[in-house]
Amino acid sequence: MKQFKIAVIAGDGIGPEVINEGIKVLKNVAELDSGFQLDFTYFPYGCEFYAENGRMMDDDGIDKLKAFDAIYLGAVGFPGVPDHISLWELLLKIRKSFDQYVNIRPVTLLKGAHLPLVDVKREDIDMLFIRENSEGEYSGAGDWLFKGQENEVVLQNGVFSRKGTERIIRYAFETAKKEGRSLTSISKANALNYSMVFWDQVFEEVSREYPEVETASYLVDAAAMLMIKDPKRFEVVVTSNLFGDILTDLGAALAGGIGLAAGANINPQRDSPSMFEPIHGSAPDIAGKGIANPLASIWSASQMLDFFGYEAHGKIVLDAIEQLLLEARVLTPDMNGTASTSEVGDRVTDII
């Protein structure tokens, strides 16, 4: 029997609450099938761990996590712990250490989810964002000169490597080809006169290897507008780390809200674990109240099943989410319902 080892980092704020429901659903799905087994190992990493130990994870945390098939992460960050610690020493550290260079974010309006736009048809919101996840604007390189003086100047340096740019674009072409959909590149060469000129050039080069994939290219500002005006233009989308961050949150607003937005951080070589996480944050304001929406976390669990090669099971989970939305009975307050986090998880398992 196939066995997958999952490291669970529930993390901060609402993280543990939503992850619980995801695990409930995963266990439920695994029982449907005797073909595979899921083992969960819990890691208490996060801001509480930091408060006790002065670090976000064990010193050998990355080594410990390395042995797993996947990481299932809730949320990271809590007031009082600065981002350069909470995020750079946990979330971003994992993304980078395990070379999870592909961030996959579906921006699809599920049946039953709320459509916030007047002029657009439901089925027009069906995009798959492939975000560069390892470098670019998030390289962390920069300088802070003449601190506190009149001539103080701060540099933030985006780093776009040939390898990093080519592999994400190639991954996107492979995905578009497999899905038989068009691929849109989003960049900003008219203003970012080095990085994005390079990005466009690589996109153009790689596109020659995929004559069967229809392509388009937009400036990030125009893309932000068109995602609202005419989202059906976008099918598979590839973009940089920062642009992907911004546009997928915009996408979440179009596709049922942040409570439904899932993300997978993929290492395609599979020489290190990939990580699955809801893209909402730790939401400290509602933490502990049992009202957080677990659907994004459950959708990420479905992405994990896909990644393990159990797409049929991933689809069962996604279909269950859709049915729950269509029923519109058991929903958390962010979706205008009155159900608790665990009631939503229970309902999803019932449907399954």
Place this chain on the structure above:
Amino acid sequence: MKQFKIAVIAGDGIGPEVINEGIKVLKNVAELDSGFQLDFTYFPYGCEFYAENGRMMDDDGIDKLKAFDAIYLGAVGFPGVPDHISLWELLLKIRKSFDQYVNIRPVTLLKGAHLPLVDVKREDIDMLFIRENSEGEYSGAGDWLFKGQENEVVLQNGVFSRKGTERIIRYAFETAKKEGRSLTSISKANALNYSMVFWDQVFEEVSREYPEVETASYLVDAAAMLMIKDPKRFEVVVTSNLFGDILTDLGAALAGGIGLAAGANINPQRDSPSMFEPIHGSAPDIAGKGIANPLASIWSASQMLDFFGYEAHGKIVLDAIEQLLLEARVLTPDMNGTASTSEVGDRVTDII
């Protein structure tokens, strides 16, 4: 009699068509009043000029423009002329040479304009974006190393100076104070660990000088989502060059479309001309057809009147745009009408 000298750069594509209507309206408004006079001087700068002369403007173009009170610009860019020429040697060159460090973009849904959102009230879309316009991500600094080799790497360096960051944030506080509205800063310190940490610090410092201004601060990804979910949170907004670019196009999609989006590039010291432009581009696909929407260009003309200190006249123009939208008779095709560019301009002057 007060006299204002306006340099007109109609530019490329639909630029001349929409600028014509703006000038028609400006002349019309000036006639209402014997208190001021507007003089227009035309400069043929743009991609056609480039095709003939090998440069986007005269070598002493900046010197020539310097003497004017304002520049009224249509659009720049045409297929075949690379951006690093068309934009960097005209639009961006003017913004930088004349230290037009404030880019003001109203994101207000005018009466009669189309509301594209289901869950939001019309009056909730009423934001004033103040975008840094001289440096930051658009500094043009970077490097392209090991070109064509395996280890090729491209750097794009954002440059945030103390002076540049402080002055835009201070300008925004002054504006918010004058208008009695809240001020929201949009940044991304959790990922851009130099520039945006600095930005947040300066915002925090300057805010202490304005205890009467209510403030808020959002991450750019969250802001993109919230502009759709809950735009009434945003009143006056201050943000960086790139984030302002993206979010104001998103804002245009919410506030009646890009055909209505105006922008002012302001030099607050007034030692060089400020520039007023619709924020749509040159739209080569519809150029020459007489169907471009001139309302953004007319709204920029209204911003110019405000800037000259003739706010009452600016308001007459804006009110006329609103009335035209409410009538919903004379509109260009992008607004589902059948009128031509000049018919819309004529109707605005008739209303005035």
